[in-house]
């Protein structure tokens with residue numbers, strides 16, 4: 001993303017320039033990536049926005065439409081990119097991605113191998129984690145997907161940190177030129193066990209592999225193969241619960257007045273059925289948090305293993 005463009009200053013203090021990619025944010029479930037083009041306009045339900053008005057504003061600014069509506073202009077971080085990229089395949093989302101980056105122990109300077117590239121959702125976060133001096137080599141056997149991923153990394157400013165190869169990793173393994181060079185390897189393949197012997201050759205001593213699989217049968221088969229060369233084999237399923245934060249008007253009993261209403265146990269906020277109790281209740285505004293209906297369930301299993309020492 002922008003912070004790694006050596007010709008420019010850190011994006012979060014930088015002003016938006018003609019040609020920059022910005023994330024136009026309406027709300028958490030409605031945003032899109034737009035390349036700023038002096039002379040162009042964005043039209044949405046909030047009105048018409050002239051790109052020319054965005055140039056020179058800092059990232060994070062509120063932009064006004066001709067009829068007074070607004071959007072926010074955000075810097076294209078990997079987290080936001082994952083939410084706006086075009087889906088050419090299933091992708092990894094933030095909950096799995098953050099766990100992968102942490103458990104693979106990826107830090108600036110690491111060399112990471114990945115297959116398949118897919119829509120490049122994970123690749124973008126891997127690249128930010130290894131920046132500015134590391135590199136991600138990502139492989140997909142689907143030529144058109146590889147081409148589109150390259151174009152996306154150009155667009156989002158990550159291309160200097162990522163090389164995209166076309167290769168059948170299950171059939172051929174990773175190229176021998178990477179033998180013993182990888183700090184970590186990530187697989188999102190239908191038959192990851194076929195690639196694991198090659199992964200063991202690619203990793204540096206003590207390196208870590210992670211394989212993402214939607215089905216437990218794939219996990220079992222991978223674990224059987226991992227036992228030959230790897231240790232500390234562990235599988236995780238990341239389940240995330242999102243909460244909606246809403247302001248609501250609720251009734252409060254006299255005795256509860258003055259206490260932090262939002263944190264009262266639910267039962268104490270119930271409407272009473274008896275008339276006399278109704279008289280000693282008054283309405284108040286409060287912030288409520290409740291589990292979101294959009295909460296995602298199972299995405300897949302993440303299996304990690306460390307190359308056994310010799």
Ligand SMILES: C[S@@+](CC[C@H](N)C(=O)[O-])C[C@H]1O[C@@H](n2cnc3c(N)ncnc32)[C@H](O)[C@@H]1O
Pocket residue numbers: 089090091092115116117118119120121122123139140141142145167168169170171188189190
């Ligand atoms: C689910 S997608 C990966 C999504 C990616 N993790 C993301 O977050 O955007 C799986 C990719 O693996 C690729 N693939 C499947 N078999 C492969 C193989 N044998 N060698 C290389 N790539 C392969 C597919 O073309 C597909 O693009």
